[in-house]
Structures are given as structure tokens and as C-alpha cells.
Amino acid sequence: MTNYILRRMLYMIVVLFVVSGITFVLMHAVPGGPFDVEKNLPPEIQANKEKYYHLDDPLYIQFFSYLSEVTLPRITSTPPTLKTDDDYLVTLKMGDYWFKWMNFGPSYASRSRTVNDIFRDQLPVSFQLGMFALGIAMLIGFPLGILSALNHNKWPDYVSMGVAIFGVSVPTIVLGPLLVWIFGVLLQWLPPTGWGAKPPFIMGLFPSAIGWDYFKYAVLPSFVLGFGSSAVIARLTRASMLQVIREDYIRTARAKGLNERLVVMRHALRNSLIPVVTVLGPLFAALVTGTFVTELVFGIPGLGKYFVTSIGNRDYPVIMGTILLYAVFLVTSNLLVDIIYGFLDPRIRYE
Amino acid sequence: MTALSDPLTPAINSTIPREGRSLWQEAMRRLVRNRAALTGGIIIILLVLVAIFADFIAPYEYDKQSLVNANAVPVWVTKLFPSLQSYAVIGNQYPIGADSLGRDLFSRIVHGTRVSLAVAFIGPLISLIIGVIYGSISGFFGGRIDNIMMRIVDVLYAFPGLLFIILLMAFFRTTLAQPEEGTFAYYIGQLDAKFGGLLFIMIGIGLTGWETQARLTRGQVLSVREKEYIEASRALGATNVRLIFRHILPNILGPLIVLETLSIPGYIYTEAFLSFIGLGVNPPTPSWGSMISAGSRALRAYPNQAIFPAMALALTMFAFNFLGDGLRDALEPRLRGTQE
Numbered sequence: 042m043t044n045y046i047l048r049r050m051l052y053m054i055v056v057l058f059v060v061s062g063i064t065f066v067l068m069h070a071v072p073g074g075p076f077d078v079e080k081n082l083p084p085e086i087q088a089n090k091e092k093y094y095h096l097d098d099p100l101y102i103q104f105f106s107y108l109s110e111v112t113l114p115r116i117t118s119t120p121p122t123l124k125t126d127d128d129y130l131v132t133l134k135m136g137d138y139w140f141k142w143m144n145f146g147p148s149y150a151s152r153s154r155t156v157n158d159i160f161r162d163q164l165p166v167s168f169q170l171g172m173f174a175l176g177i178a179m180l181i182g183f184p185l186g187i188l189s190a191l192n193h194n195k196w197p198d199y200v201s202m203g204v205a206i207f208g209v210s211v212p213t214i215v216l217g218p219l220l221v222w223i224f225g226v227l228l229q230w231l232p233p234t235g236w237g238a239k240p241p242f243i244m245g246l247f248p249s250a251i252g253w254d255y256f257k258y259a260v261l262p263s264f265v266l267g268f269g270s271s272a273v274i275a276r277l278t279r280a281s282m283l284q285v286i287r288e289d290y291i292r293t294a295r296a297k298g299l300n301e302r303l304v305v306m307r308h309a310l311r312n313s314l315i316p317v318v319t320v321l322g323p324l325f326a327a328l329v330t331g332t333f334v335t336e337l338v339f340g341i342p343g344l345g346k347y348f349v350t351s352i353g354n355r356d357y358p359v360i361m362g363t364i365l366l367y368a369v370f371l372v373t374s375n376l377l378v379d380i381i382y383g384f385l386d387p388r389i390r391y392e
Numbered sequence: 393m394t395a396l397s398d399p400l401t402p403a404i405n406s407t408i409p410r411e412g413r414s415l416w417q418e419a420m421r422r423l424v425r426n427r428a429a430l431t432g433g434i435i436i437i438l439l440v441l442v443a444i445f446a447d448f449i450a451p452y453e454y455d456k457q458s459l460v461n462a463n464a465v466p467v468w469v470t471k472l473f474p475s476l477q478s479y480a481v482i483g484n485q486y487p488i489g490a491d492s493l494g495r496d497l498f499s500r501i502v503h504g505t506r507v508s509l510a511v512a513f514i515g516p517l518i519s520l521i522i523g524v525i526y527g528s529i530s531g532f533f534g535g536r537i538d539n540i541m542m543r544i545v546d547v548l549y550a551f552p553g554l555l556f557i558i559l560l561m562a563f564f565r566t567t568l569a570q571p572e573e574g575t576f577a578y579y580i581g582q583l584d585a586k587f588g589g590l591l592f593i594m595i596g597i598g599l600t601g602w603e604t605q606a607r608l609t610r611g612q613v614l615s616v617r618e619k620e621y622i623e624a625s626r627a628l629g630a631t632n633v634r635l636i637f638r639h640i641l642p643n644i645l646g647p648l649i650v651l652e653t654l655s656i657p658g659y660i661y662t663e664a665f666l667s668f669i670g671l672g673v674n675p676p677t678p679s680w681g682s683m684i685s686a687g688s689r690a691l692r693a694y695p696n697q698a699i700f701p702a703m704a705l706a707l708t709m710f711a712f713n714f715l716g717d718g719l720r721d722a723l724e725p726r727l728r729g730t731q732e
Contacts, residue, residue, distance in 0.1 A: 057550075071566055213707055214685070348554075
């Protein structure tokens with residue numbers, strides 16, 4: 042098991058390396074640079090700016106210096122400064138020396154913010170929203186799927202699958218504005234936009250105060266985001282449950298007189314979870330790293346915006362940072378999913 | 393049962409004339425009996441007709457502006473949304489109202505059908521072709537080739553899909569926007585401009601959507617290539633290409649079609665999303681995504697501008713989902729779990 046996890050982590054590092062390489066090549070292949078603005082800068086100033094951000098170096102040097110800034114820890118005697126190229130995610134004081142690790146670089150679009158600042162201020166908001174959405178997705182998805190599988194081809198099945206089809210067919214850009222209009226504008230029950238937590242965040246991710254003032258902002262966007270994903274979970278749960286329920290061991294469980302509740306909860310559900318858990322990995326990664334449309338529609342200061350605007354701005358460090366962040370979340374959650382498989386089905390061996 | 397199932401009795405002896413049904417005929421029969429799928433299919437056919445005859449159905453040109461009638465609404469819409477009565481310009485000549493530039497919303501929705509349907513049919517085709525070729529090579533040859541090819545797919549999976557498309561779009565747009573006349577890039581750029589920016593969207597969708605298709609194809613090929621009829625054909629001297637195209641692909645087509653149909657709503661949504669954030673079709677080409685985007689900015693004042701295109705988008709996605717679900721039940725009865 043340990044061996045397996047170590048090997049997978051090695052593989053993850055390779056994947057992350059390749060992802061950063063492809064992103065780097067792609068974003069530099071797109072013509073235009075971060076300082077091409079409408080009114081043309083004098084070429085000297087443009088050259089100076091590029092020199093300041095080391096954009097005049099050969100590309101491969103830029104790439105490897107970026108990688109070394111991100112991955113290699115530094116131990117120096119100089120205390121951290123407020124300069125934008127000296128902002129490390131991990132900064133520890135060890136005696137007379139400073140341990141600094143993970144510098145994702147400055148954001149070209151802003152003179153005073155770094156990619157790490159974006160991670161610190163925006164990621165927690167997206168993370169909270171994503172966790173709520175994932176919770177709602179599972180809370181709606183699992184019961185619907187189980188209900189429809191157990192009542193196959195009866196009315197609960199049709200109703201649940203109707204809801205599921207509704208969920209996949211009505212996208213965020215439709216449901217979001219609609220719910221804002223109904224609950225935010227017409228009824229005025231909930232605030233139409235905004236988010237209830239501000240930095241500083243506990244442990245860098247969680248809100249410092251929880252109450253209705255916090256949740257009232259989260260209700261609508263979490264539902265919109267979670268509902269679409271719940272449909273995917275419901276359909277998968279149903280399909281895999283339908284297969285499992287016909288297995289011999291279910292018949293055995295019933296034959297030995299186990300009540301239906303136990304048969305479903307202990308035997309059927311556990312075995313039918315495997316395909317569902319598989320999609321939860323990528324879903325988790327996609328939800329917690331920010332979802333552009335939901336955050337746009339509900340005016341939530343999350344990370345999603347930076348995924349899109351950074352490309353238009355040619356803000357290279359932000360593009361790299363956000364894509365790498367997503368990739369890290371994805372490969373990590375996929376590893377977790379594979380480990381969870383082992384708990385769900387002990388027959389699965391890790392080689 | 394009867395003599396029919398006895399392999400030793402010659403078929404000539406059987407007196408019961410029995411009409412043979414191919415797998416596809418059987419699937420078609422099941423599909424037509426499925427009411428939801430049939431409804432979806434009919435809606436899609438209607439949408440295709442709307443797209444073809446958009447010029448005749450739409451009462452106005454989709455880009456004809458009339459600033460006097462900006463945000464005009466017909467009377468029946470003010471009854472639906474009473475708040476409009478106090479300030480809206482009444483314009484009964486527009487069936488469901490006009491947008492902020494005084495363009496007829498209904499005509500724009502009708503023309504927007506073209507964009508969504510083109511994406512729904514051509515995007516998947518590109519991803520299907522790439523995915524099937526990639527997956528069948530990987531599955532058929534196996535071994536090291538398979539390993540390398542699948543690792544590449546793994547890496548591509550680690551990219552956020554929409555981001556990849558946005559990067560590609562930025563790349564296409566800027567590289568091919570003003571190339572030298574006479575080059576290949578120039579003609580591609582011209583073609584794209586002719587389609588209102590749609591060509592790049594479809595290429596982008598095709599280039600990012602094929603990984604799932606490739607994985608499925610590979611898995612299916614792996615299971616089929618060990619079958620006896622493949623061995624028999626190989627013994628008769630069939631080439632690899634013939635084996636793949638003549639014997640393997642037709643036998644795995646069912647699941648591929650199902651996956652593709654079920655992913656169409658996702659492609660439609662991707663286009664709407666791209667247009668929503670302003671990276672999609674070039675204005676003034678109407679797309680439901682850009683209409684929803686523009687409408688949701690005026691949601692408080694003129695809800696009709698967002699709600700009608702939103703309904704069109706949802707209806708189309710409903711139709712494709714229903715058809716996809718029906719196709720899956722028809723082509724893969726096992727998944728439905730009803731064959732016992």
C-alpha cells in the first residue's frame with residue numbers, strides 16, 4: 042500500500058511536470074504579451090518592463106526558473122520583503138534563517154498582487170462554495186439514484202430520473218440568473234450577489250465566523266452548482282445499483298432473511314458506489330478550484346474569474362498557477378479515489 | 393424449445409417463416425417505443441428544420457437594429473412580468489421583445505439555433521473521429537504503444553477542459569486572425585469569419601472532447617479483439633486496417649454512439665459558455681449563450697431578454713438528453729438491467 046502510494050506520487054509529479062510544460066508552451070504560442078496595451082508603450086519602457094519580469098530571457102530559462110521557484114525550497118538569511126517577486130506560500134523562521142517555499146510569481150495584471158495573494162484570498166471562497174456544492178450534489182444525488190433503482194420502472198424512478206434530466210439539461214447560465222431573479226429580486230429572500238466571508242480565513246481555507254449571515258450568501262450558488270452535479274451522481278448511482286441488485290450475493294442476503302434496509306445499505310449500496318466515487322474525484326477538483334459562471338452570476342470573489350481573465354491578459358504566472366492548482370487538486374483527488382476503492386471493495390489490490 | 397433451436401435440423405425443414413431483425417432494426421424499434429426518446433427526437437428534427445429555414449421563419453434580420461425600439465416588449469410580455477408596465481417601450485411588432493439594440497429577440501433565437509445545432513453535430517463528429525482512431529490504435533496494438541498513448545490521455549485529463557478550450561481559442565483567434573493572404577491560415581481564418589467564429593469553436597470542442605471517447609474505444613477494442621471471429625479473419629489473411637475498420641469498429645459502434653449523444657448537451661453548453669464569456673461566436677452572429685449573457689445583465693429590468701433564450705437552450709439540451717438516454721436503453725439493454 043505505501044509502496045503503491047509512493048509510486049503514484051512519483052507519477053503525479055511527472056504528470057504535473059508535463060502539464061506545466063504543455064501550458065507553458067501553449068500560452069507562449071499565443072501571440073501577444075502581457076504588456077501589449079491599447080495605447081502602445083514606448084519600446085524602451087516595454088523592454089524595461091519585460092526585463093523586470095525576466096521575459097527577455099530565453100523561454101527554456103524562464104520555464105526552469107519558474108519550476109525552481111515553485112518546487113525548490115530556499116533557506117536564506119534575508120527576512121521576507123514585500124516585493125512581489127519575494128512572496129512564498131510557505132515562509133518559516135528557523136533560528137537566524139528563513140525557510141521559503143513555493144513562489145508562484147507576481148501577477149502582471151496587478152502591480153502589487155502575487156499569484157500567492159490570489160491563492161490566499163480567492164481560493165478559500167471557491168473552496169467553501171465547492172464543498173457546499175459537492176455536499177448538496179451528494180445529498181440530492183445519492184437518494185435520488187437509490188430511490189429510482191429500488192423502484193425500477195415505477196413512478197419514483199420516473200420522477201427521480203426526470204429531476205436528474207432536468208439537472209443536466211438546465212445549465213448554470215440558465216438556472217443561475219433565473220434563481221437570482223426569483224429569490225434575489227422578486228421575493229428578496231436571499232441576497233442576489235456576494236459572499237459572506239472575508240479574509241483572513243482559518244487555516245487558509247475556512248471562514249472565521251459561521252452563521253446565517255454567512256450561509257444566506259451560500260444557499261443559492263451552492264444549490265445551482267450542486268444541482269447540476271447531483272444529476273450526474275443520481276444517474277450513475279442508479280445504473281450501477283441496478284446492476285448490483287441483480288447479483289447473486291444480494292439474492293443470498295435476501296434469502297437468509299436480512300431485512301431490505303440492511304440488504305440495501307450494507308450490501309447493495311457499498312458495492313454500487315465504485316463507479317460513482319470515480320466521478321467524485323474530478324468533480325471535487327472542478328468544484329473547489331472555482332467555477333467561472335456561478336461565481337460571475339452570483340458576484341462571488343472566487344478563483345474562477347482568474348482562470349479566464351488571465352488568458353486574455355497573457356498574465357503568464359496566473360495562467361500557470363491556476364492550471365497547476367487545478368491539476369494538483371485533480372491528481373490528488375484521483376489518488377484519494379483510488380485509495381477509497383480499497384475500502385469499498387477489499388478485493389481490489391494495489392500493485 | 394422447437395426444432396429451430398436444434399442445430400442438427402436443417403433450416404429448410406422449419407415451416408415457420410421468421411423475419412430476421414438486425415441489431416439496428418431491433419434498436420430502432422426499442423427507440424421508437426420509448427416515448428421520452430421519441431419526443432426528444434421529434435424536437436431535434438423540428439430544431440433542425442428551424443435552423444435550415446431560419447431565414448423564412450425569422451420575421452426580421454437578426455442584426456437589424458432599431459434603436460428607437462431598444463428593449464421594446466409586446467403587451468403579452470408585460471402581463472407576464474407586471475413590473476415592466478411602468479417603464480417599458482411597447483412594441484407589438486416583436487413577438488417576444490427586442491434587445492438593448494432594438495434587434496428582434498425571436499429572430500435572434502431562431503438564428504441562434506444554427507449555432508447550437510452546428511456545434512451539436514459537428515463538434516462531436518470531430519471528437520468521435522479523433523477518439524476512435526486514437527483509441528482503436530491504442531487498444532488494437534496494445535503493449536507499450538497502448539501504455540504510452542493512454543498516459544498521454546491521462547495527462548490531458550489533468551487539464552481543466554474549459555481552460556484548454558479558452559487557450560486554444562485565444563491561440564486560433566490571434567494566430568489566424570490576420571495572416572498573410574494566400575496562406576493556409578488565411579483561408580481557415582476566412583472560413584471561420586464566414587461561419588461567424590463558429591469553426592474555431594467546433595475545432596476547439598473536438599480537440600478537447602476526444603479523451604473520453606478514446607478511452608471507451610480502447611476498452612471496447614481490447615475486449616473485442618480477442619473474439620474468435622477476429623482470429624478467424626486474421627487467419628484468412630486480413631490486414632490490420634481491415635480488421636479494425638471492417639470487423640472491430642462495427643461491433644463497438646453502439647456504445648460509442650451512446651457516449652457521443654450523451655455528450656452533445658455538454659458541447660452545446662460549452663459553446664453557450666464560451667459565448668457567455670465573450671470568447672464564442674463573433675457578434676452580431678446570435679448565439680443563445682451570448683443572448684443569455686447580455687440578458688442576465690439586464691435581468692432586473694427586462695427579464696424576458698434572458699429567459700427566452702435560456703428556455704431555448706434548456707429545451708435543446710432536454711431533447712438531446714432524452715434522445716441519448718433512449719439510445720442507451722435501445723442499444724445497450726444490459727445497462728438498463730431489464731433483459732432478465
